[in-house]
Amino acid sequence: MTITENKIYQAYYTKSEPITDYMIQLLNLKGTETVFEPCAGNGIFIDHILNQFNDIKIEAFELNHDSFQILSNKYATHQNIKIKQTDTLVDIDLELFCSMGGKYDAVIANPPYGAWRTVSERKKLKKIYHGFYTKESYSLFLYKSIVALKEGGRLVFIIPDTYLNLHRHKELRKYILTKTKIKEIALFPSSYFPNVNFGYANLSIIALEKCTDSKSCAENELKVIKGYQSVGELNHKDLKHIKKIVLKQSDVLANQDHAFLTTGNTKIHLQIQNAIQTIGDLCDCITGFYSGNDKEFLKVRHKKIRNSKRYETVDLTKIEFECNSDMTNGLNQDKEFVPIVKGGNKKYYKPDNWFMKWTKKDVEFYKKNKKARFQNSSFYFRKGIAVPMVSSTSITGALIENRLFDQSIVGVFPKDKTLIYFLLCFFNSPTCNQLIRTINPSTNNSSNYIKKIPILIPPKNELNKINKNSVKILQEIQMSGQYNLEYENENNKLITDLYGF
Numbered sequence: 001m002t003i004t005e006n007k008i009y010q011a012y013y014t015k016s017e018p019i020t021d022y023m024i025q026l027l028n029l030k031g032t033e034t035v036f037e038p039c040a041g042n043g044i045f046i047d048h049i050l051n052q053f054n055d056i057k058i059e060a061f062e063l064n065h066d067s068f069q070i071l072s073n074k075y076a077t078h079q080n081i082k083i084k085q086t087d088t089l090v091d092i093d094l095e096l097f098c099s100m101g102g103k104y105d106a107v108i109a110n111p112p113y114g115a116w117r118t119v120s121e122r123k124k125l126k127k128i129y130h131g132f133y134t135k136e137s138y139s140l141f142l143y144k145s146i147v148a149l150k151e152g153g154r155l156v157f158i159i160p161d162t163y164l165n166l167h168r169h170k171e172l173r174k175y176i177l178t179k180t181k182i183k184e185i186a187l188f189p190s191s192y193f194p195n196v197n198f199g200y201a202n203l204s205i206i207a208l209e210k211c212t213d214s215k216s217c218a219e220n221e222l223k224v225i226k227g228y229q230s231v232g233e234l235n236h237k238d239l240k241h242i243k244k245i246v247l248k249q250s251d252v253l254a255n256q257d258h259a260f261l262t263t264g265n266t267k268i269h270l271q272i273q274n275a276i277q278t279i280g281d282l283c284d285c286i287t288g289f290y291s292g293n294d295k296e297f298l299k300v301r302h303k304k305i306r307n308s309k310r311y312e313t314v315d316l317t318k319i320e321f322e323c324n325s326d327m328t329n330g331l332n333q334d335k336e337f338v339p340i341v342k343g344g345n346k347k348y349y350k351p352d353n354w355f356m357k358w359t360k361k362d363v364e365f366y367k368k369n370k371k372a373r374f375q376n377s378s379f380y381f382r383k384g385i386a387v388p389m390v391s392s393t394s395i396t397g398a399l400i401e402n403r404l405f406d407q408s409i410v411g412v413f414p415k416d417k418t419l420i421y422f423l424l425c426f427f428n429s430p431t432c433n434q435l436i437r438t439i440n441p442s443t444n445n446s447s448n449y450i451k452k453i454p455i456l457i458p459p460k461n462e463l464n465k466i467n468k469n470s471v472k473i474l475q476e477i478q479m480s481g482q483y484n485l486e487y488e489n490e491n492n493k494l495i496t497d498l499y500g501f
Protein backbone atom coordinates (compact mmCIF):
# COMPACT_ATOMS: atom_id res chain seq x y z
CA MET A 1 0.00 0.00 0.00
CA THR A 2 1.40 3.46 -0.88
CA ILE A 3 1.74 6.23 1.73
CA THR A 4 -1.20 8.15 0.23
CA GLU A 5 -3.36 5.02 0.20
CA ASN A 6 -2.51 4.43 3.82
CA LYS A 7 -3.62 7.97 4.69
CA ILE A 8 -6.95 7.34 2.96
CA TYR A 9 -7.71 3.91 4.39
CA GLN A 10 -5.83 4.05 7.73
CA ALA A 11 -5.66 0.27 7.52
CA TYR A 12 -4.17 -0.77 10.84
CA TYR A 13 -5.47 -4.27 11.43
CA THR A 14 -6.33 -5.56 14.89
CA LYS A 15 -3.65 -8.25 14.99
CA SER A 16 -3.80 -8.76 18.72
CA GLU A 17 -5.54 -11.78 20.24
CA PRO A 18 -6.11 -10.20 23.69
CA ILE A 19 -7.75 -7.15 22.05
CA THR A 20 -9.99 -9.10 19.65
CA ASP A 21 -10.93 -11.67 22.33
CA TYR A 22 -11.84 -8.93 24.77
CA MET A 23 -13.88 -7.00 22.23
CA ILE A 24 -15.83 -10.03 21.04
CA GLN A 25 -16.54 -11.12 24.57
CA LEU A 26 -17.97 -7.63 25.26
CA LEU A 27 -20.31 -8.02 22.29
CA ASN A 28 -22.00 -10.88 24.21
CA LEU A 29 -23.34 -12.66 21.10
CA LYS A 30 -25.87 -15.52 21.20
CA GLY A 31 -25.52 -16.53 17.55
CA THR A 32 -28.94 -15.29 16.41
CA GLU A 33 -27.93 -11.69 15.76
CA THR A 34 -27.18 -9.74 12.61
CA VAL A 35 -23.72 -8.25 13.09
CA PHE A 36 -22.28 -5.26 11.24
CA GLU A 37 -18.55 -4.70 10.57
CA PRO A 38 -18.41 -1.19 9.04
CA CYS A 39 -14.73 -1.28 8.00
CA ALA A 40 -13.75 -4.91 7.77
CA GLY A 41 -10.11 -4.78 6.55
CA ASN A 42 -9.10 -8.41 6.13
CA GLY A 43 -11.84 -9.70 8.39
CA ILE A 44 -10.13 -10.26 11.73
CA PHE A 45 -13.29 -9.68 13.76
CA ILE A 46 -15.38 -11.73 11.32
CA ASP A 47 -13.03 -14.72 11.67
CA HIS A 48 -13.20 -14.58 15.45
CA ILE A 49 -16.99 -14.34 15.45
CA LEU A 50 -17.26 -17.27 13.00
CA ASN A 51 -15.14 -19.37 15.34
CA GLN A 52 -17.93 -19.01 17.89
CA PHE A 53 -20.98 -19.04 15.62
CA ASN A 54 -20.40 -20.38 12.14
CA ASP A 55 -23.93 -19.48 10.93
CA ILE A 56 -24.30 -16.01 12.39
CA LYS A 57 -25.40 -13.29 9.96
CA ILE A 58 -22.66 -10.73 9.27
CA GLU A 59 -22.70 -7.70 6.98
CA ALA A 60 -19.30 -6.19 6.29
CA PHE A 61 -18.41 -2.94 4.52
CA GLU A 62 -14.98 -2.09 3.15
CA LEU A 63 -13.88 0.85 1.02
CA ASN A 64 -10.58 -0.46 -0.31
CA HIS A 65 -10.99 -2.53 -3.46
CA ASP A 66 -8.10 -4.94 -2.69
CA SER A 67 -9.37 -5.64 0.83
CA PHE A 68 -12.89 -6.07 -0.56
CA GLN A 69 -11.60 -8.69 -3.03
CA ILE A 70 -9.75 -10.54 -0.27
CA LEU A 71 -12.87 -10.55 1.91
CA SER A 72 -15.11 -11.67 -0.99
CA ASN A 73 -12.83 -14.62 -1.76
CA LYS A 74 -12.32 -15.54 1.86
CA TYR A 75 -16.05 -15.74 2.64
CA ALA A 76 -17.29 -16.88 -0.82
CA THR A 77 -18.74 -20.10 0.58
CA HIS A 78 -20.45 -18.40 3.54
CA GLN A 79 -24.09 -17.67 2.62
CA ASN A 80 -24.48 -15.86 5.95
CA ILE A 81 -21.81 -13.24 5.22
CA LYS A 82 -22.46 -10.29 2.93
CA ILE A 83 -19.55 -8.12 1.84
CA LYS A 84 -20.03 -4.74 0.20
CA GLN A 85 -17.45 -2.38 -1.25
CA THR A 86 -18.64 1.03 -0.12
CA ASP A 87 -17.87 4.16 1.86
CA THR A 88 -19.68 3.42 5.12
CA LEU A 89 -20.01 7.09 6.02
CA VAL A 90 -22.10 7.94 2.94
CA ASP A 91 -23.62 4.57 1.99
CA ILE A 92 -27.20 5.19 0.82
CA ASP A 93 -28.66 1.81 1.86
CA LEU A 94 -27.20 2.16 5.31
CA GLU A 95 -28.61 5.67 5.52
CA LEU A 96 -32.05 4.29 4.71
CA PHE A 97 -31.83 1.67 7.47
CA CYS A 98 -30.61 4.34 9.87
CA SER A 99 -33.59 6.56 9.05
CA MET A 100 -35.88 3.61 9.84
CA GLY A 101 -34.48 3.24 13.37
CA GLY A 102 -31.53 0.92 12.74
CA LYS A 103 -30.98 -2.58 11.45
CA TYR A 104 -28.23 -4.36 13.38
CA ASP A 105 -28.13 -6.23 16.69
CA ALA A 106 -24.39 -5.73 17.09
CA VAL A 107 -21.55 -3.68 15.61
CA ILE A 108 -17.85 -4.28 16.11
CA ALA A 109 -15.07 -2.17 14.62
CA ASN A 110 -11.61 -0.79 14.63
CA PRO A 111 -12.46 2.20 12.42
CA PRO A 112 -9.88 4.30 10.57
CA TYR A 113 -8.49 7.15 12.72
CA GLY A 114 -8.07 10.48 10.93
CA ALA A 115 -8.58 9.00 7.44
CA TRP A 116 -7.69 11.52 4.74
CA ARG A 117 -10.46 13.06 2.62
CA THR A 118 -10.58 15.38 -0.40
CA VAL A 119 -11.97 18.89 0.14
CA SER A 120 -15.25 18.07 -1.59
CA GLU A 121 -15.69 14.85 0.42
CA ARG A 122 -15.09 16.77 3.62
CA LYS A 123 -17.71 19.33 2.59
CA LYS A 124 -20.19 16.52 2.01
CA LEU A 125 -19.40 14.92 5.39
CA LYS A 126 -19.83 18.28 7.11
CA LYS A 127 -23.30 18.54 5.65
CA ILE A 128 -24.31 15.01 6.58
CA TYR A 129 -22.70 15.00 10.04
CA HIS A 130 -23.63 18.53 11.00
CA GLY A 131 -22.21 19.56 14.41
CA PHE A 132 -19.74 16.67 14.53
CA TYR A 133 -15.99 16.96 14.03
CA THR A 134 -15.69 15.63 10.50
CA LYS A 135 -11.89 15.71 10.27
CA GLU A 136 -11.71 12.70 12.60
CA SER A 137 -13.09 9.63 10.83
CA TYR A 138 -13.34 7.40 13.90
CA SER A 139 -15.92 9.65 15.56
CA LEU A 140 -18.15 9.59 12.46
CA PHE A 141 -17.93 5.78 12.28
CA LEU A 142 -18.92 5.62 15.93
CA TYR A 143 -21.91 7.91 15.47
CA LYS A 144 -23.07 6.23 12.27
CA SER A 145 -22.75 2.75 13.77
CA ILE A 146 -24.84 3.70 16.81
CA VAL A 147 -27.54 5.07 14.53
CA ALA A 148 -27.37 1.83 12.53
CA LEU A 149 -28.07 -0.27 15.66
CA LYS A 150 -31.53 -1.49 16.58
CA GLU A 151 -32.89 -0.47 19.98
CA GLY A 152 -30.98 -2.54 22.56
CA GLY A 153 -28.28 -3.41 20.01
CA ARG A 154 -24.68 -3.58 21.25
CA LEU A 155 -21.56 -1.88 19.92
CA VAL A 156 -17.88 -2.45 20.68
CA PHE A 157 -15.25 -0.14 19.17
CA ILE A 158 -11.52 0.32 19.63
CA ILE A 159 -10.70 4.02 19.13
CA PRO A 160 -8.46 6.80 20.52
CA ASP A 161 -9.73 8.22 23.85
CA THR A 162 -9.91 11.82 22.59
CA TYR A 163 -13.73 11.69 22.30
CA LEU A 164 -13.91 11.66 26.11
CA ASN A 165 -12.54 15.17 26.64
CA LEU A 166 -11.68 17.20 23.55
CA HIS A 167 -13.98 20.14 22.78
CA ARG A 168 -14.31 19.12 19.18
CA HIS A 169 -16.16 15.95 20.23
CA LYS A 170 -18.68 17.68 22.50
CA GLU A 171 -21.67 16.85 20.26
CA LEU A 172 -20.58 13.23 19.97
CA ARG A 173 -20.41 12.95 23.78
CA LYS A 174 -23.86 14.44 24.11
CA TYR A 175 -25.20 11.99 21.56
CA ILE A 176 -23.63 8.95 23.22
CA LEU A 177 -24.71 10.03 26.70
CA THR A 178 -28.33 10.56 25.70
CA LYS A 179 -28.87 7.80 23.13
CA THR A 180 -26.91 4.89 24.56
CA LYS A 181 -26.16 3.13 27.81
CA ILE A 182 -22.40 2.86 28.03
CA LYS A 183 -21.35 -0.42 29.62
CA GLU A 184 -17.64 0.15 29.97
CA ILE A 185 -14.67 2.05 28.61
CA ALA A 186 -11.24 0.44 28.93
CA LEU A 187 -8.31 2.88 28.67
CA PHE A 188 -4.77 1.77 27.81
CA PRO A 189 -1.64 3.02 26.00
CA SER A 190 -1.76 3.04 22.20
CA SER A 191 1.44 0.97 22.18
CA TYR A 192 -0.68 -2.07 23.16
CA PHE A 193 -1.94 -2.02 19.60
CA PRO A 194 0.55 -3.68 17.22
CA ASN A 195 2.43 -1.14 15.05
CA VAL A 196 0.68 1.90 16.53
CA ASN A 197 1.99 4.36 19.09
CA PHE A 198 0.59 7.85 18.88
CA GLY A 199 1.87 10.06 21.62
CA TYR A 200 -1.06 12.43 21.73
CA ALA A 201 -3.61 10.11 23.32
CA ASN A 202 -4.40 6.64 24.63
CA LEU A 203 -6.61 4.01 23.10
CA SER A 204 -9.97 2.97 24.40
CA ILE A 205 -12.36 0.08 23.93
CA ILE A 206 -15.92 1.25 24.40
CA ALA A 207 -18.90 -1.08 24.80
CA LEU A 208 -22.41 0.37 24.72
CA GLU A 209 -26.04 -0.44 24.07
CA LYS A 210 -28.43 1.69 22.02
CA CYS A 211 -31.24 3.15 24.11
CA THR A 212 -33.51 5.94 22.91
CA ASP A 213 -35.07 6.43 26.35
CA SER A 214 -33.01 9.35 27.61
CA LYS A 215 -34.17 8.81 31.21
CA SER A 216 -32.68 5.30 31.36
CA CYS A 217 -29.54 6.63 29.67
CA ALA A 218 -29.21 9.31 32.37
CA GLU A 219 -29.62 6.71 35.15
CA ASN A 220 -27.07 4.36 33.62
CA GLU A 221 -23.76 3.82 35.39
CA LEU A 222 -20.72 3.07 33.30
CA LYS A 223 -17.34 1.69 34.27
CA VAL A 224 -14.05 3.28 33.23
CA ILE A 225 -11.33 0.65 33.54
CA LYS A 226 -7.66 1.63 33.56
CA GLY A 227 -4.27 0.93 35.08
CA TYR A 228 -3.47 -2.13 32.97
CA GLN A 229 0.18 -3.17 32.97
CA SER A 230 0.07 -5.18 29.76
CA VAL A 231 -2.30 -5.90 26.90
CA GLY A 232 -2.90 -9.43 28.25
CA GLU A 233 -4.57 -7.91 31.32
CA LEU A 234 -7.52 -6.64 29.27
CA ASN A 235 -9.20 -9.97 29.92
CA HIS A 236 -8.30 -9.98 33.62
CA LYS A 237 -9.93 -6.84 34.92
CA ASP A 238 -10.29 -8.25 38.43
CA LEU A 239 -6.56 -7.86 39.07
CA LYS A 240 -5.94 -5.69 42.13
CA HIS A 241 -4.00 -2.89 40.43
CA ILE A 242 -6.65 -2.34 37.75
CA LYS A 243 -8.82 0.65 38.60
CA LYS A 244 -12.56 0.71 37.99
CA ILE A 245 -14.22 4.10 38.15
CA VAL A 246 -18.00 4.21 38.12
CA LEU A 247 -19.62 7.26 36.53
CA LYS A 248 -23.32 8.05 36.24
CA GLN A 249 -24.20 9.25 32.75
CA SER A 250 -26.32 12.14 34.04
CA ASP A 251 -23.25 13.39 36.00
CA VAL A 252 -21.06 13.23 32.91
CA LEU A 253 -23.73 15.03 30.89
CA ALA A 254 -23.88 17.75 33.56
CA ASN A 255 -20.12 18.35 33.38
CA GLN A 256 -18.95 21.34 31.39
CA ASP A 257 -18.89 20.30 27.70
CA HIS A 258 -20.07 16.84 28.89
CA ALA A 259 -16.45 15.89 29.56
CA PHE A 260 -15.64 12.50 31.07
CA LEU A 261 -13.58 13.00 34.24
CA THR A 262 -11.84 9.69 34.66
CA THR A 263 -9.10 10.10 37.28
CA GLY A 264 -11.28 8.50 39.94
CA ASN A 265 -10.23 11.24 42.38
CA THR A 266 -13.50 12.66 43.69
CA LYS A 267 -11.84 15.73 45.23
CA ILE A 268 -10.46 16.77 41.84
CA HIS A 269 -13.74 16.00 40.07
CA LEU A 270 -15.72 18.06 42.58
CA GLN A 271 -13.37 21.03 42.25
CA ILE A 272 -13.85 20.99 38.48
CA GLN A 273 -17.61 20.33 38.57
CA ASN A 274 -18.34 22.95 41.25
CA ALA A 275 -15.80 25.59 40.26
CA ILE A 276 -16.91 29.08 41.23
CA GLN A 277 -14.02 30.78 39.44
CA THR A 278 -11.80 29.45 36.68
CA ILE A 279 -8.63 30.71 35.02
CA GLY A 280 -10.86 31.89 32.15
CA ASP A 281 -12.79 34.17 34.54
CA LEU A 282 -9.67 35.72 36.03
CA CYS A 283 -7.31 35.87 33.07
CA ASP A 284 -7.11 36.52 29.35
CA CYS A 285 -5.73 33.33 27.80
CA ILE A 286 -4.23 34.02 24.44
CA THR A 287 -2.31 32.27 21.64
CA GLY A 288 0.85 33.98 20.47
CA PHE A 289 2.66 35.21 17.40
CA TYR A 290 4.03 33.49 14.26
CA SER A 291 6.17 35.34 11.71
CA GLY A 292 5.10 33.25 8.71
CA ASN A 293 8.76 32.51 7.97
CA ASP A 294 10.80 31.84 11.11
CA LYS A 295 13.84 30.77 9.13
CA GLU A 296 14.20 34.37 7.95
CA PHE A 297 12.92 36.38 10.92
CA LEU A 298 13.77 34.31 14.01
CA LYS A 299 17.34 34.51 15.37
CA VAL A 300 19.09 32.72 18.19
CA ARG A 301 21.51 33.97 20.86
CA HIS A 302 24.15 31.34 20.07
CA LYS A 303 24.44 27.97 18.42
CA LYS A 304 24.53 25.97 21.66
CA ILE A 305 20.82 26.63 22.18
CA ARG A 306 18.69 23.52 21.55
CA ASN A 307 17.14 23.22 18.08
CA SER A 308 18.99 26.29 16.83
CA LYS A 309 20.64 24.65 13.82
CA ARG A 310 18.37 26.21 11.19
CA TYR A 311 18.66 29.75 12.59
CA GLU A 312 21.23 32.54 12.33
CA THR A 313 22.73 34.08 15.46
CA VAL A 314 21.47 37.51 16.45
CA ASP A 315 23.47 40.75 16.59
CA LEU A 316 23.15 41.39 20.37
CA THR A 317 23.60 45.15 19.93
CA LYS A 318 20.42 45.31 17.84
CA ILE A 319 18.10 43.88 20.50
CA GLU A 320 15.55 45.99 22.36
CA PHE A 321 15.25 44.31 25.77
CA GLU A 322 12.97 46.92 27.33
CA CYS A 323 9.96 46.34 25.10
CA ASN A 324 6.55 47.78 25.91
CA SER A 325 3.15 47.96 24.27
CA ASP A 326 4.14 51.14 22.34
CA MET A 327 6.37 48.87 20.26
CA THR A 328 3.60 46.57 19.02
CA ASN A 329 3.83 48.06 15.53
CA GLY A 330 7.64 47.86 15.28
CA LEU A 331 10.79 49.32 16.81
CA ASN A 332 11.63 52.96 16.32
CA GLN A 333 15.33 53.61 16.19
CA ASP A 334 18.48 51.61 15.74
CA LYS A 335 17.20 48.38 17.33
CA GLU A 336 15.84 45.56 15.14
CA PHE A 337 14.98 42.58 17.35
CA VAL A 338 12.73 41.79 20.30
CA PRO A 339 13.03 38.79 22.68
CA ILE A 340 10.46 36.05 22.10
CA VAL A 341 9.41 33.23 24.44
CA LYS A 342 9.02 29.91 22.63
CA GLY A 343 7.49 26.54 23.65
CA GLY A 344 9.40 24.00 25.71
CA ASN A 345 8.71 23.29 29.33
CA LYS A 346 10.77 25.33 31.75
CA LYS A 347 9.48 26.46 35.10
CA TYR A 348 9.20 30.12 36.24
CA TYR A 349 11.58 31.87 33.85
CA LYS A 350 13.02 31.29 30.40
CA PRO A 351 16.24 33.10 29.52
CA ASP A 352 16.24 35.39 26.47
CA ASN A 353 17.60 33.00 23.86
CA TRP A 354 15.36 33.72 20.87
CA PHE A 355 14.71 36.98 19.07
CA MET A 356 12.24 38.12 16.42
CA LYS A 357 12.98 40.72 13.75
CA TRP A 358 10.71 43.63 14.67
CA THR A 359 11.31 46.72 12.53
CA LYS A 360 8.25 48.65 11.35
CA LYS A 361 8.71 47.09 7.92
CA ASP A 362 8.82 43.58 9.39
CA VAL A 363 5.63 44.16 11.37
CA GLU A 364 3.89 45.42 8.21
CA PHE A 365 4.90 42.09 6.62
CA TYR A 366 3.54 40.06 9.57
CA LYS A 367 0.25 41.92 9.39
CA LYS A 368 -0.24 41.19 5.68
CA ASN A 369 1.38 37.79 5.20
CA LYS A 370 -1.08 34.90 4.94
CA LYS A 371 1.03 32.44 6.87
CA ALA A 372 1.94 34.89 9.65
CA ARG A 373 -0.18 35.14 12.81
CA PHE A 374 -0.09 38.71 14.10
CA GLN A 375 -2.78 37.84 16.63
CA ASN A 376 -3.81 39.29 20.01
CA SER A 377 -1.19 41.98 19.55
CA SER A 378 -2.51 44.13 22.41
CA PHE A 379 -0.95 41.53 24.75
CA TYR A 380 2.52 41.64 23.22
CA PHE A 381 5.24 42.74 25.69
CA ARG A 382 2.85 42.71 28.64
CA LYS A 383 3.47 40.94 31.92
CA GLY A 384 1.93 37.48 32.00
CA ILE A 385 2.62 33.78 32.21
CA ALA A 386 3.72 31.63 29.28
CA VAL A 387 2.19 28.14 29.37
CA PRO A 388 3.43 25.82 26.61
CA MET A 389 0.59 24.35 24.57
CA VAL A 390 2.05 20.83 24.83
CA SER A 391 3.62 19.31 27.91
CA SER A 392 4.63 15.67 27.76
CA THR A 393 5.29 15.54 31.51
CA SER A 394 3.90 18.29 33.74
CA ILE A 395 2.34 21.61 32.79
CA THR A 396 4.67 24.56 33.40
CA GLY A 397 4.46 28.35 33.50
CA ALA A 398 7.19 30.96 32.94
CA LEU A 399 7.05 34.70 33.36
CA ILE A 400 6.75 36.79 30.19
CA GLU A 401 7.55 40.44 30.58
CA ASN A 402 8.64 42.94 27.92
CA ARG A 403 8.71 40.06 25.48
CA LEU A 404 6.81 38.50 22.63
CA PHE A 405 5.45 34.92 22.89
CA ASP A 406 5.04 32.53 20.01
CA GLN A 407 2.06 30.47 18.87
CA SER A 408 3.16 27.34 20.74
CA ILE A 409 2.47 29.28 23.95
CA VAL A 410 -0.75 30.22 25.68
CA GLY A 411 -0.15 33.64 27.24
CA VAL A 412 -2.07 33.91 30.52
CA PHE A 413 -2.65 37.51 31.60
CA PRO A 414 -4.39 37.97 34.97
CA LYS A 415 -6.78 40.92 35.00
CA ASP A 416 -5.77 41.56 38.61
CA LYS A 417 -1.99 42.09 38.29
CA THR A 418 -1.39 41.30 41.98
CA LEU A 419 -2.19 37.63 41.25
CA ILE A 420 0.63 37.10 38.79
CA TYR A 421 3.20 35.54 41.16
CA PHE A 422 0.62 33.31 42.78
CA LEU A 423 -0.55 32.10 39.37
CA LEU A 424 3.05 31.56 38.27
CA CYS A 425 3.49 29.14 41.18
CA PHE A 426 0.10 27.60 40.61
CA PHE A 427 0.91 26.69 36.98
CA ASN A 428 4.09 24.95 38.17
CA SER A 429 2.36 23.05 40.96
CA PRO A 430 1.37 19.35 40.99
CA THR A 431 -2.16 20.49 41.91
CA CYS A 432 -2.53 22.43 38.66
CA ASN A 433 -1.12 19.49 36.72
CA GLN A 434 -3.70 17.11 38.22
CA LEU A 435 -6.47 19.55 37.32
CA ILE A 436 -5.46 20.08 33.69
CA ARG A 437 -4.82 16.36 33.12
CA THR A 438 -8.29 15.60 34.49
CA ILE A 439 -9.84 18.24 32.25
CA ASN A 440 -7.84 16.93 29.29
CA PRO A 441 -5.79 13.77 29.80
CA SER A 442 -3.83 14.23 26.55
CA THR A 443 -0.65 16.33 26.48
CA ASN A 444 -2.58 19.32 25.12
CA ASN A 445 -2.89 22.55 27.16
CA SER A 446 -4.57 24.75 24.57
CA SER A 447 -6.28 27.86 25.90
CA ASN A 448 -9.79 26.36 25.97
CA TYR A 449 -8.65 23.76 28.50
CA ILE A 450 -6.51 26.15 30.54
CA LYS A 451 -9.51 28.47 30.87
CA LYS A 452 -11.47 25.68 32.59
CA ILE A 453 -9.00 25.16 35.46
CA PRO A 454 -10.77 26.04 38.73
CA ILE A 455 -8.93 28.68 40.70
CA LEU A 456 -9.03 29.26 44.45
CA ILE A 457 -7.35 32.35 45.86
CA PRO A 458 -5.47 31.73 49.12
CA PRO A 459 -6.12 33.89 52.22
CA LYS A 460 -3.95 37.01 52.45
CA ASN A 461 -1.16 35.59 54.64
CA GLU A 462 -0.66 32.55 52.44
CA LEU A 463 -0.88 34.65 49.29
CA ASN A 464 1.86 36.94 50.61
CA LYS A 465 4.03 33.94 51.48
CA ILE A 466 3.59 32.47 47.99
CA ASN A 467 4.32 35.83 46.36
CA LYS A 468 7.51 36.24 48.40
CA ASN A 469 8.71 32.73 47.57
CA SER A 470 8.01 33.29 43.86
CA VAL A 471 10.00 36.49 43.78
CA LYS A 472 12.91 34.68 45.45
CA ILE A 473 12.69 31.83 42.94
CA LEU A 474 12.73 34.32 40.05
CA GLN A 475 15.67 36.26 41.48
CA GLU A 476 17.70 33.10 42.02
CA ILE A 477 17.00 31.77 38.52
CA GLN A 478 17.98 35.07 36.94
CA MET A 479 21.22 35.09 38.92
CA SER A 480 22.32 31.46 38.70
CA GLY A 481 19.82 29.57 36.55
CA GLN A 482 18.78 27.55 39.63
CA TYR A 483 16.56 28.01 42.66
CA ASN A 484 16.18 26.69 46.18
CA LEU A 485 13.57 23.92 46.07
CA GLU A 486 12.40 24.80 49.58
CA TYR A 487 10.58 27.85 48.25
CA GLU A 488 8.81 25.74 45.68
CA ASN A 489 7.96 22.98 48.15
CA GLU A 490 6.48 25.49 50.56
CA ASN A 491 4.34 27.01 47.80
CA ASN A 492 3.21 23.61 46.55
CA LYS A 493 2.19 22.63 50.06
CA LEU A 494 0.14 25.81 50.49
CA ILE A 495 -1.58 25.16 47.16
CA THR A 496 -2.19 21.49 48.04
CA ASP A 497 -3.73 22.51 51.38
CA LEU A 498 -5.91 25.06 49.60
CA TYR A 499 -7.33 22.57 47.08
CA GLY A 500 -7.22 19.41 49.19
CA PHE A 501 -5.00 17.48 46.73
Ligand SMILES: C[S@@+](CC[C@H](N)C(=O)[O-])C[C@H]1O[C@@H](n2cnc3c(N)ncnc32)[C@H](O)[C@@H]1O
Pocket: 008, 009, 010, 011, 012, 013, 014, 015, 038, 039, 040, 041, 042, 043, 044, 045, 061, 062, 063, 064, 067, 086, 087, 088, 089, 109, 110, 111, 112, 113, 115
Ligand atom coordinates in the same frame (compact mmCIF):
# COMPACT_ATOMS: atom_id res chain seq x y z
C1 LIG B 1 -8.04 0.39 10.99
S1 LIG B 1 -8.48 -0.70 9.66
C2 LIG B 1 -9.29 -1.95 10.55
C3 LIG B 1 -9.61 -3.15 9.79
C4 LIG B 1 -10.25 -4.29 10.61
N1 LIG B 1 -11.54 -3.90 11.14
C5 LIG B 1 -9.34 -4.72 11.72
O1 LIG B 1 -9.60 -4.39 12.86
O2 LIG B 1 -8.31 -5.33 11.45
C6 LIG B 1 -9.71 0.27 8.92
C7 LIG B 1 -10.31 -0.31 7.64
O3 LIG B 1 -11.33 0.58 7.21
C8 LIG B 1 -11.31 0.71 5.80
N2 LIG B 1 -11.94 2.01 5.52
C9 LIG B 1 -11.38 3.24 5.57
N3 LIG B 1 -12.28 4.19 5.30
C10 LIG B 1 -13.46 3.55 5.07
C11 LIG B 1 -14.76 3.98 4.73
N4 LIG B 1 -15.04 5.28 4.58
N5 LIG B 1 -15.73 3.05 4.57
C12 LIG B 1 -15.45 1.72 4.73
N6 LIG B 1 -14.22 1.25 5.04
C13 LIG B 1 -13.24 2.15 5.21
C14 LIG B 1 -9.83 0.64 5.48
O4 LIG B 1 -9.61 0.26 4.15
C15 LIG B 1 -9.34 -0.41 6.48
O5 LIG B 1 -9.39 -1.69 5.94
